[in-house]
Amino acid sequence: MSYYDVDAILTDSQKLPCTFELDVPGLGFLEGNVGGTVKAGTKLDLPMWLGIMLAVSTGNTPGSSQLVTLDFPTPLQQRVINALKADPRTVDLRAQAPHFYALGARIMELFDDRAVLDTLLSTFKLRAAEIADQALNPRGALGEGAEFLRGLDETERQLFKAAHEGPKAVRAWTLDLKKNT
Structure with missing residues (x-):
């Protein structure tokens, strides 16, 4: 950075x-x-x-x-790690820390804790799939998925934005390509 x-x-x-x-x-x-x-x-x-x-x-x-x-900061203490292991989609990461994954990366530079690192990686992978689903399914984002989306940290919000705007940009590009050929 x-x-x-x-x-x-x-x-x-x-x-x-x-x-x-x-x-x-x-x-x-x-x-x-x-x-x-x-x-x-x-x-x-x-x-x-x-x-x-x-x-x-x-x-x-x-x-x-x-x-x-x-010591580990509150957002990365054992209580939160256990909740992430149980079901990462139910944890409001934004309430823990607005820059949760960036905080995790900085802390992993200081502490050599493989279990916490594995939990953070697993959490990101599982939540990324849910974020992509929510980004491509606007009804879910407005209904039952709204609570999940409110709990996204900044990295996840950027991922959601990219997943949401990406298909629109591809469609616009292909339409423009068809017009010019």
């Missing part, structure tokens, strides 16, 4: 649970204590970009541990 990609910026601003491993002077403002010290063991939800920067930072003495450890 580009540096100026709004979707990437919004994904990196998603809150990530972080646990401080060391006392950090001067960062008290993160927990409402301006000028104070964040104590070791403090748990805070920080924007992903900040959490990652603190996670790769270490104390100022040789051999000291990292400043924070990262």
Whole structure:
């Protein structure tokens, strides 16, 4: 993604649970204590970009541990993963995170969890088939499929738009081709 990609910026601003491993002077403002010290063991939800920067930072003495450890964000915790394993079509991904798959991709760069990755891939495949069906069946999108469509994340919305507009563009192209021959 580009540096100026709004979707990437919004994904990196998603809150990530972080646990401080060391006392950090001067960062008290993160927990409402301006000028104070964040104590070791403090748990805070920080924007992903900040959490990652603190996670790769270490104390100022040789051999000291990292400043924070990262945990899975709420949209990718076990409760949601279990729901996705049960039936991915029933989960409102947009309510979990507007950029759910982008968040998943970023988190998979940080954590090596094959089970979560497999669940995300399976979820995308199953939901993509449903999205294509809804895009080509306008009655479904207006009726019983409306609830499903409201829960699409941004990637899925782009997929729906492409699947919906693609056949129209092909028809217009073939009509134009027939006119010009």
